[in-house]
Amino acid sequence: MTTLGEALRAGTERLLAAGSETARLDAELLLAHALETDRTAVLAHPEAPLGPAQVAAYESELARRSAGEPVAYIRGLKEFYGLAFGVDARALIPRPDTELLVDLGISRAVAALTGMWRRASGPLRVVDVGTGAGAVAVAFTVTLRRRGYGRVLDVLATDASAEALALATENAVVHGAADLVRFRQADLLPADEPPFELVLANLPYVPSEEVDRLPVAASFEPRAALDGGPDGLGAIGRLLALLPSRLAEDGSAFVEIGAHQVASVERLADEMLPGWGASVHLDLGGEPRVMEARRAG
Template sequence: MATVEALLGGSIARLRAAGSEMPRLDAEVLLAYVLGIDRTGVIAHPESPVGDGAAERFEAAVARREAGEPLAYIREVKEFMALAFASDARALIPRPETERLVELAEDEIARRLLGAPRPAGAPKVRVIDVGTGCGTIAVALAVRLRGRGMLDEVELLATDDAPAALELARENAVGHAVGDRVVIREADLVPAGEPPFDLVLANLPYIATDAIDDLPVAASFEPRHALDGGPDGLAVVRRLVALLPEVLAPGGVALLEIGADQEAGITAVVAELGEGWTCSVELDLAGLPRVARVER
């Protein structure tokens, strides 16, 4: 019967040869996943025996990682804002960069709800997450608002044009006990007939088509349509921006995730809306342009 140490030793060498940037971490995470324990348990007990069944499952997981498949898809989970999201090939894997968008959305809602006394019967803050994918933005935002006692004053709608992604989003909403607080609907961007929104959030595809094949191999396992932003990376974002005059309420704000090289591009797109519209760009934790704030 193999030990933890023996299994890790062989797999680390294989993953390093396959081009993994963090082969030891990958191996430890995968073994912990197979054994159903925390990674610290793997590190602390290298002498522990591993049953044949678990060893076979670990071998299969390592082979998938060798082929470039993302850890999130192998483990079927990805952590985002300290929450565990179900993750598989139905939707893009949540990225840490997107956490900045959720933080800004939470701040904007708090400003509206807590900045001044609200009269009794005041309408709820209407929020839409366009292109929700696995529901990361809408669900994480709902959980954070619930923790601050603000969720009852907010209406949250999440949309996507991929039915499979919406299934995953619903699973995540239910898993985090906000399934009855986030309305999830199939739509091409914004559903027709919806009243205007106070806050429009979107992490839409923003990779230029020609650049997709140059991404790390892990990206090839993700839905291409969730990455492909057209010739300049802003084709889908441009379509949403064009809708803002009709879907954004007076005084409303749109927060749109962009690529680090797209600050000038999104500014030009917003300028096409005409006089009165402004665009500013917030940086992520790495100091790179990440979230465009659009308003009038």
């Protein structure tokens, strides 16, 4: 009978042969998923036997991963900002680098909510543009609720995809944020909403000709969530063009960008947002990741 340790070794070798750069981790996560347990339990008992049904489930998952399918889709789960989000082919898998967008949004929101001017104002109006699986909106809102700011937030999450919004709504329900985040199908910023004081956006920014050169795992994700047009800046440019009419006085917008797009995005900002303040924030790897645009009051 196959043991956990033997299954892990065999699975790792199989995924290495298939080209996975994280073969051991993938094997651990998939075996834990097949056994409906966690990695700690798998690693703690290498001598434990696997039943026929468990072996079959694991083999099926290894086959899917060997074909390039992302582990997150196979598990139906991706950790982001300390929370577990349901994921599937309806939306892009949340990336660790995008956690910077949440960090920056939370920092700016707390500064606004604790400022003297805010005490007599209504809720802070926030929008997550291109919400996908809802990771940014939900993580942002849940974190601020834990800090006692839940009742002074008005958070909207938009996406052009009805399927993605359905997934995002499911995640909001799981994390108890369904009453704090409004989800709406829209192209970027709805014109009938009052101006926003904080805009968070993770839009498609991969140039069209580069999408097909991404790792095979990306081919399982919605192309529309990756393809940013010929220069990768189609959606970002349209968003920047809307900010003068959709961002409130003293508001801020944080937009995720590609590491090699800084100069191009700065040129767009200079053209579309003259007189505004702009800066670029680096991710943990030291790469440019988020552009901030600030409207002077």
